[in-house]
Amino acid sequence: MSILDDAKEKWTGTINEVTIGATKQDGGTRTSVVTVGGAGALPFMNFEGPTPRAPVVAMEIWDREPDDWAQPLVDAFGPVLKSPADWARKCVEEFGAEMLCLKLAGTHPDFGDATPAQAAEVVKSVLKAVGVPLIIWGCDHDEKDNEVLPRCSQAAAGERCLLGAVKEDNYKTLVASCLADGHTILGLSPIDINIAKQINILVSEMGLPLNRIVMYPTTGALGYGIEYAHSIQERGRLAALSGDKIMSLPVLCMVGSEAWRTKEAKASQQENPAWGDEKTRGIYWEIGTASTFLQAGSDILVMRHPAAVAAIRKTISELMVK
Amino acid sequence: MALKALDIFKLLPKTNCKKCGCPTCLAFAMKLAQKQTSLDQCPDVSEASKVELAGAAAPPIRLVTIGAGPGKLEIGNETVLFRHEESFYHAPGIGVMVSDALDGTALKARIEAIRKLKFVRVGLSMQANVVAVVNASGQAAPFAKAVQAAGTLDLPMVLMSSQAAHLNTVLAMCADKKPLIHAATDATADAFIALAKTHNCPLAVTAPNLDKLVPLVEKARAAGIQDIVLDVACPRVPDTLQALTAIRRLALKKNMRVLGYPCLVTNSTVDPLVNVAECGMFVAKYAGIVLAELDQPEQLLPLLTISQNLYTDPRKPIQVEAKLNAIGAVTPDSPLMITTNFSLTYYTVAGEVEASRVPAYIGVLDTEGTSVLTAFASDKLTSEKIAAFLNSDEVKSKVSHRKVIIPGYIAVMSGSLKEDSGWTVLVGPREASGISKFLKTTWTNT
Numbered sequence: 026m027s028i029l030d031d032a033k034e035k036w037t038g039t040i041n042e043v044t045i046g047a048t049k050q051d052g053g054t055r056t057s058v059v060t061v062g063g064a065g066a067l068p069f070m071n072f073e074g075p076t077p078r079a080p081v082v083a084m085e086i087w088d089r090e091p092d093d094w095a096q097p098l099v100d101a102f103g104p105v106l107k108s109p110a111d112w113a114r115k116c117v118e119e120f121g122a123e124m125l126c127l128k129l130a131g132t133h134p135d136f137g138d139a140t141p142a143q144a145a146e147v148v149k150s151v152l153k154a155v156g157v158p159l160i161i162w163g164c165d166h167d168e169k170d171n172e173v174l175p176r177c178s179q180a181a182a183g184e185r186c187l188l189g190a191v192k193e194d195n196y197k198t199l200v201a202s203c204l205a206d207g208h209t210i211l212g213l214s215p216i217d218i219n220i221a222k223q224i225n226i227l228v229s230e231m232g233l234p235l236n237r238i239v240m241y242p243t244t245g246a247l248g249y250g251i252e253y254a255h256s257i258q259e260r261g262r263l264a265a266l267s268g269d270k271i272m273s274l275p276v277l278c279m280v281g282s283e284a285w286r287t288k289e290a291k292a293s294q295q296e297n298p299a300w301g302d303e304k305t306r307g308i309y310w311e312i313g314t315a316s317t318f319l320q321a322g323s324d325i326l327v328m329r330h331p332a333a334v335a336a337i338r339k340t341i342s343e344l345m346v347k
Numbered sequence: 348m349a350l351k352a353l354d355i356f357k358l359l360p361k362t363n364c365k366k367c368g369c370p371t372c373l374a375f376a377m378k379l380a381q382k383q384t385s386l387d388q389c390p391d392v393s394e395a396s397k398v399e400l401a402g403a404a405a406p407p408i409r410l411v412t413i414g415a416g417p418g419k420l421e422i423g424n425e426t427v428l429f430r431h432e433e434s435f436y437h438a439p440g441i442g443v444m445v446s447d448a449l450d451g452t453a454l455k456a457r458i459e460a461i462r463k464l465k466f467v468r469v470g471l472s473m474q475a476n477v478v479a480v481v482n483a484s485g486q487a488a489p490f491a492k493a494v495q496a497a498g499t500l501d502l503p504m505v506l507m508s509s510q511a512a513h514l515n516t517v518l519a520m521c522a523d524k525k526p527l528i529h530a531a532t533d534a535t536a537d538a539f540i541a542l543a544k545t546h547n548c549p550l551a552v553t554a555p556n557l558d559k560l561v562p563l564v565e566k567a568r569a570a571g572i573q574d575i576v577l578d579v580a581c582p583r584v585p586d587t588l589q590a591l592t593a594i595r596r597l598a599l600k601k602n603m604r605v606l607g608y609p610c611l612v613t614n615s616t617v618d619p620l621v622n623v624a625e626c627g628m629f630v631a632k633y634a635g636i637v638l639a640e641l642d643q644p645e646q647l648l649p650l651l652t653i654s655q656n657l658y659t660d661p662r663k664p665i666q667v668e669a670k671l672n673a674i675g676a677v678t679p680d681s682p683l684m685i686t687t688n689f690s691l692t693y694y695t696v697a698g699e700v701e702a703s704r705v706p707a708y709i710g711v712l713d714t715e716g717t718s719v720l721t722a723f724a725s726d727k728l729t730s731e732k733i734a735a736f737l738n739s740d741e742v743k744s745k746v747s748h749r750k751v752i753i754p755g756y757i758a759v760m761s762g763s764l765k766e767d768s769g770w771t772v773l774v775g776p777r778e779a780s781g782i783s784k785f786l787k788t789t790w791t792n793t
Contacts, residue, residue, distance in 0.1 A: 302645050336618065339618070
């Protein structure tokens with residue numbers, strides 16, 4: 026018997042498996058699907074229990090050309106940033122993305138105010154361009170999301186997308202759409218376990234089962250509150266493994282958008298000569314943010330820079346070797 | 348793990364002699380368990396019991412010091428597996444490995460690169476706080492030369508060699524700086540233990556897995572070595588991560604003394620991006636020292652920040668500097684909002700202002716790290732305090748208008764603030780999520 030056996034914890038809970046994407050067989054058109062969850066132990070602690078499903082990196086794309094992205098990000102993608110479908114294709118074909126997160130930033134009333142019909146067209150074009158499963162994310166403006174997301178849900182009916190995000194006080198419209206069109210849903214709770222539970226209960230009471238919900242406990246970037254998000258994820262995962270079924274849901278975190286908002290990712294070398302190369306600093310910052318969350322138990326990491334995505338995927342695949 | 352009163356009682360003379368001031372030995376045991384008295388109050392306790400009780404009182408993970416002087420590195424003495432249970436206390440040493448196979452110019456370049464790994468973030472300075480010299484040449488002379496060069500950094504050192512003789516030569520020069528001797532293996536244990544004793548320096552022990560590590564640590568302990576660092580040199584990263592978790596758990600939950608020491612990890616992954624990802628995980632999960640060949644500031648900055656963030660005490664709110672902050676391309680006409688210096692409150696407000704793309708000033712008031720409502724309720728965010736800030740030179744020199752936006756939760760303060768400051772008071776939204784809308788509608792219409 027190895028000493029490792031003495032260190033085993035006896036966990037009673039398991040994280041629900043949630044599948045995103047539907048192939049032809051299941052009524053969709055995806056050529057691949059992603060299943061997350063299933064963990065019966067702390068992340069990558071193979072000696073005590075299974076991490077059967079590797080955490081998945083979803084690459085973030087937008088419905089309109091971002092005008093405030095840091096130069097290294099713009100350079101990494103080039104002209105495809107102007108077309109969501111081309112952008113999606115580049116992520117999948119060139120960077121090997123297993124899943125995409127389409128952010129409908131251009132539907133925000135202040136940043137383009139694209140109509141629900143226009144957004145639905147973008148969703149369709151992306152689904153047509155690539156075969157990987159899709160996360161469809163609104164513009165974080167409750168009223169507008171309630172107009173836009175149901176239309177996008179319809180446009181993607183049967184594809185089992187992950188739609189989000191619903192909140193404690195704004196969930197009914199989107200949950201109804203998800204039920205009607207066969208999607209999964211993302212529940213947002215601002216670093217608060219009780220609110221996370223509340224959302225899971227509210228959504229499941231409307232008839233969407235717990236294996237079609239992913240939690241988003243909100244994300245803080247490295248250097249900007251990551252410790253709160255990290256600890257909330259750890260507490261949630263410990264509760265789930267200890268048998269709390271309402272918390273036994275996979276967790277998503279927005280690594281890319283948070284990491285690339287920071288001064289450390291964006292500041293020029295002249296501004297901060299001691300901080301090093303501005304071309305790679307943001308990539309390292311995104312990697313540092315992601316690696317911290319991998320240890321807290323994140324199941325889906327939404328990321329931006331292809332080099333950071335590749336490094337984290339390589340890290341994950343090495344950790345998954347039994 | 349602390350002993351319970353009944354366990355302590357079993358080790359006492361059970362004479363109820365009252366010489367300790369307690370009516371019974373059991374009462375004395377209960378006081379001892381609560382650390383309200385000390386064992387030397389009992390004149391009759393046996394030597395054997397003293398040893399056992401002293402051992403039980405020692406922390407489950409030993410605090411090990413590497414280096415000497417103000418820059419010394421203290422690692423270990425952790426008490427929990429997850430920071431939310433209490434706190435992590437001793438942030439890891441994060442540093443660069445310097446090979447003695449580097450020639451003169453390359454060696455100098457690496458030392459100078461390390462010297463530059465110093466950063467200031469959120470008003471706190473941090474740096475690569477340990478340096479390792481690797482005896483890759485296998486010879487004594489280059490090793491000594493590299494140690495001498497690294498010594499100019501004035502950082503705690505890890506001396507890495509498989510040759511006790513080479514280490515002995517080097518330690519003769521620098522033992523007073525208390526470097527960590529790295530590392531005793533199954534084959535070299537006796538010679539390395541002798542080195543650590545002769546030079547009175549901490550000793551790292553290494554084995555490819557826990558089962559082989561334990562007898563090695565037992566040997567060092569039996570030889571009287573107290574300051575030990577564990578290097579689980581597993582061939583693969585996932586095994587190392589599992590070993591780090593297992594060591595922490597066994598030390599804390601199973602009170603396994605032989606694993607009650609801080610851990611060291613070296614990472615030689617070639618791809619620097621993957622290397623940083625792996626080192627980040629080692630920092631998050633229990634390493635006391637993390638060493639890699641990475642020597643660029645953009646590589647070390649995130650690692651040091653992970654350590655800075657995760658080793659903050661979750662029981663104490665983190666504060667940002669109380670001052671006037673500009674978000675975006677502000678002008679003297681830009682709106683001025685007030686918030687508190689609780690970091691989460693500030694970052695939430697700053698994030699929303701940034702997302703709105705309306706350039707604005709955020710006036711951060713010192714509320715001892717409390718949120719808006721708590722600060723208001725405990726008189727840490729008062730009308731007088733905000734008025735004094737509004738009329739300070741800092742604000743006057745940058746803002747030309749006299750309209751302040753206060754958080755919706757302290758709307759009740761508007762009247763008194765207007766009186767105290769002479770400013771027009773606008774009541775902003777209660778939640779930060781309403782800031783964008785507020786700045787674009789209410790503010791523009793004033």
